[in-house]
Amino acid sequence: MPDNQDQLQQDQPREDQPREDQLRPVWNVAEHPEFLVHSLIIGGIGMSGIGADRGSVGPSLVCRADAGDGRDGRVLITATNTAYGFSGCTDAERDAARESFAESALAAGIRDGDLVDVSALALVDFGTVAQLLSDAKDRTFVLDRDLSRVERVTTYEQDHQGDILALEAVLTFRPEKAQPTPKEATGHSPRVGFGEPLVFPAPADTVTIRQQVTLRPLPTGFDPVPFDPTIGAMPGGVVHAFDKIAEHDAQVRYLRRHRIAERPIVFYLDPAMPEVIKDAVLVGGNWWAAAFEAAGFPGGYRVEVLPDGRELQDPRLNIVYWTHRADRGWSYGMSQSDPRTGEILRGNVVLGSQRVEQVRAMAEAVLAPYGAESRRDLVDRIVAARLRQLAAHEIGHAIGFAHNFATQTHQVPSVMDYPGPVYEVVDGQVRAPEPYATGLGPWDFRQVKALYSATADQGVLVTGEDDELIFITDADSRVDEAADGSSATWIMPRPVLPALAEVAAVRATALANFSPAVVPPGSDSNEIERRFVLVYLLHRYQAIAAAKLIGGITRRYATTDHDQFAGSWSAVPQQDQDDALAGLVAFLSPEFLAIPDHIRPLLVPPSGGVGRREGQFGRQTAEAFDGTAAITAGADLIAELLLAPERLNRLTEQNRNGAGVDLGAVLTATVGYALDLLDADRSEAGEAIGWAILRRYEQTLESDALHHATRVATFEALGDREPARKAVKHRWDALEKAAYTAKAKLPPLPLGTPI
Numbered sequence: 001m002p003d004n005q006d007q008l009q010q011d012q013p014r015e016d017q018p019r020e021d022q023l024r025p026v027w028n029v030a031e032h033p034e035f036l037v038h039s040l041i042i043g044g045i046g047m048s049g050i051g052a053d054r055g056s057v058g059p060s061l062v063c064r065a066d067a068g069d070g071r072d073g074r075v076l077i078t079a080t081n082t083a084y085g086f087s088g089c090t091d092a093e094r095d096a097a098r099e100s101f102a103e104s105a106l107a108a109g110i111r112d113g114d115l116v117d118v119s120a121l122a123l124v125d126f127g128t129v130a131q132l133l134s135d136a137k138d139r140t141f142v143l144d145r146d147l148s149r150v151e152r153v154t155t156y157e158q159d160h161q162g163d164i165l166a167l168e169a170v171l172t173f174r175p176e177k178a179q180p181t182p183k184e185a186t187g188h189s190p191r192v193g194f195g196e197p198l199v200f201p202a203p204a205d206t207v208t209i210r211q212q213v214t215l216r217p218l219p220t221g222f223d224p225v226p227f228d229p230t231i232g233a234m235p236g237g238v239v240h241a242f243d244k245i246a247e248h249d250a251q252v253r254y255l256r257r258h259r260i261a262e263r264p265i266v267f268y269l270d271p272a273m274p275e276v277i278k279d280a281v282l283v284g285g286n287w288w289a290a291a292f293e294a295a296g297f298p299g300g301y302r303v304e305v306l307p308d309g310r311e312l313q314d315p316r317l318n319i320v321y322w323t324h325r326a327d328r329g330w331s332y333g334m335s336q337s338d339p340r341t342g343e344i345l346r347g348n349v350v351l352g353s354q355r356v357e358q359v360r361a362m363a364e365a366v367l368a369p370y371g372a373e374s375r376r377d378l379v380d381r382i383v384a385a386r387l388r389q390l391a392a393h394e395i396g397h398a399i400g401f402a403h404n405f406a407t408q409t410h411q412v413p414s415v416m417d418y419p420g421p422v423y424e425v426v427d428g429q430v431r432a433p434e435p436y437a438t439g440l441g442p443w444d445f446r447q448v449k450a451l452y453s454a455t456a457d458q459g460v461l462v463t464g465e466d467d468e469l470i471f472i473t474d475a476d477s478r479v480d481e482a483a484d485g486s487s488a489t490w491i492m493p494r495p496v497l498p499a500l501a502e503v504a505a506v507r508a509t510a511l512a513n514f515s516p517a518v519v520p521p522g523s524d525s526n527e528i529e530r531r532f533v534l535v536y537l538l539h540r541y542q543a544i545a546a547a548k549l550i551g552g553i554t555r556r557y558a559t560t561d562h563d564q565f566a567g568s569w570s571a572v573p574q575q576d577q578d579d580a581l582a583g584l585v586a587f588l589s590p591e592f593l594a595i596p597d598h599i600r601p602l603l604v605p606p607s608g609g610v611g612r613r614e615g616q617f618g619r620q621t622a623e624a625f626d627g628t629a630a631i632t633a634g635a636d637l638i639a640e641l642l643l644a645p646e647r648l649n650r651l652t653e654q655n656r657n658g659a660g661v662d663l664g665a666v667l668t669a670t671v672g673y674a675l676d677l678l679d680a681d682r683s684e685a686g687e688a689i690g691w692a693i694l695r696r697y698e699q700t701l702e703s704d705a706l707h708h709a710t711r712v713a714t715f716e717a718l719g720d721r722e723p724a725r726k727a728v729k730h731r732w733d734a735l736e737k738a739a740y741t742a743k744a745k746l747p748p749l750p751l752g753t754p755i
């Protein structure tokens with residue numbers, strides 16, 4: 001890795017214009033009998049509920065063009081099986097691996113001497129678009145070859161690794177046969193309704209997209225480094241070393257990373273970004289530069305706007321796309337890589353333009369900024385702060401990093417976390433002086449050093465440094481009933497329990513100050529209700545994080561070291577579990593969940609001719625606001641967390657070992673509380689909360705996931721309840737019967753043979 005800036009500049013990818021001098025796309029198979037094939041959607045469908053967004057990438061494949069039989073000159077272009085059929089040092093070992101597993105013939109090329117016409121490769125549906133459309137619409141879509149063709153053939157020169165051939169094609173998909181009117185949208189479109197697309201945002205029945213397919217000589221000189229699950233990296237290449245089967249498992253995973261030794265990693269921004277977005281993405285994206293510098297790669301990374309004359313689809317460049325979709329969806333950080341080694345050859349980030357819409361709506365809902373004295377600038381500041389985080393996050397994926405959802409107590413949270421906004425109450429008003437963290441956290445510095453200083457000879461070198469920085473990723477974080485007590489998404493960057501009280505205070509203030517000033521002047525009337533949902537459920541993610549403490553465990557990712565193991569689990573301390581229960585129970589009170597009188601008259605359906613947008617409470621009142629449905633949702637948010645079968649099973653086990661909050665306390669605070677409430681409180685909130693908790697308990701009792709011993713224990717923990725109110729008594733009797741007669745399943749014995 002050169003440390004001299006001039007040297008780095010000279011080692012830039014060549015800025016030559018791509019060469020469009022070829023009449024037909026040909027590949028020299030004598031020079032490159034094997035080559036990498038990548039694909040990129042350069043003209044997307046435009047609906048995140050379906051997929052195939054502009055800027056998304058297909059699989060990374062190693063292909064070869066086999067010789068034909070000599071009669072028609074046709075050769076098959078075949079994807080080799082790099083995951084399974086790619087191991088061994090001797091010819092015999094390599095043959096055994098290759099011949100043991102299927103390959104995938106993709107297209108037929110025409111051979112003329114050393115050259116193969118690879119046009120057909122451009123029409124391969126690498127993005128599985130036909131499948132995506134078929135799944136989304138529940139009807140079969142097929143590629144229409146008559147309406148698909150190669151439109152551009154380009155060569156992109158490279159100094160060291162050989163030139164890249166790029167084919168751009170239009171691919172058209174059509175329903176296999178006509179079908180009656182589609183039922184309803186399957187995407188989560190925010191504007192499904194009058195005059196808006198119900199199927200996909202294409203003007204007619206066929207769906208035409210644009211795809212770039214590139215052929216790239218096999219890179220050389222990149223030594224793969226085995227994957228280490230402790231450093232925050234994403235697994236890249238997966239191969240199976242069957243020649244080593246006598247020594248260890250066949251599967252070998254490699255770290256996914258860029259080659260940094262020869263030139264800096266540069267990401268270029270889509271020039272279509274609006275100015276303020278571009279500014280935010282530039283700042284956030286460039287945060288990583290400090291970590292590369294600290295890791296010994298000064299000048300090794302930067303983000304800049306795509307210069308005039310360069311192309312977004314230039315396969316030599318890492319790109320941040322600004323992509324529009326008809327619905328709001330996720331942003332992605334992806335890469336095209338070498339599947340043999342994990343080397344990232346092109347980082348591709350897709351930033352969805354409507355992502356900011358929800359951030360803006362949340363900020364508006366909490367701040368009510370559009371009063372007589374408009375505070376719109378506060379909203380803009382929050383959106384910009386979130387975008388800086390998002391840019392760093394998605395680029396983080398494209399340089400090789402996984403999520404870390406347990407950084408809320410780090411000195412600065414990781415940009416690879418999902419951050420929640422930080423609001424505070426000052427003089428009876430909600431304020432957001434620092435809505436999101438600025439810059440990288442210590443975990444981000446550590447993971448850059450760990451990933452990019454690892455070597456093939458020595459592996460990961462930072463083991464042992466900053467050991468207190470906890471790392472927990474998706475598998476242990478994504479579901480609400482997850483066992484891990486330290487990871488959660490969209491929460492405040494501070495200890496979970498104090499933050500629970502803070503978010504409750506912000507919610508109370510925002511509800512007290514709620515007014516039509518939560519929406520910009522000129523908005524449709526139903527936008528007020530959409531903002532109300534966001535305030536009313538403001539505590540939802542912090543509540544999930546607190547619930548994870550109850551019956552939760554802590555562990556750390558570790559590998560074994562002879563008789564040493566640093567990854568053992570332990571139960572979350574009982575005091576934390578008790579405090580979490582107390583905090584959550586407060587969210588089940590009628591005072592907390594009642595809908596304030598001054599708000600209710602503002603909650604109206606859309607005006608005629610305006611579609612209702614996603615993300616609203618259910619209604620059993622036709623279009624009128626349904627207070628019972630809203631309060632029920634608010635109560636069930638907490639009841640579902642506390643009565644999750646998996647959580648109750650873990651608590652039962654922890655209680656047996658003298659740990660964890662008492663199972664009886666959880667049942668008393670939920671089901672027992674509901675019975676008392678239904679006997680004593682006939683208010684709208686009392687009724688809705690009480691019945692919601694009993695309904696959730698009924699579902700828990702009926703769940704296959706609940707151990708029968710736990711099921712019985714939950715009921716016995718409540719003692720001999722005799723509700724006074726007839727309606728409650730009958731319901732309670734039914735629950736008792738359900739508890740004792742529920743079908744319980746027996747788990748299968750794990751597979752043991754062959755031995």
Ligand SMILES: [Zn+2]
Pocket residue numbers: 393394397403
């Ligand atoms: Zn992510």
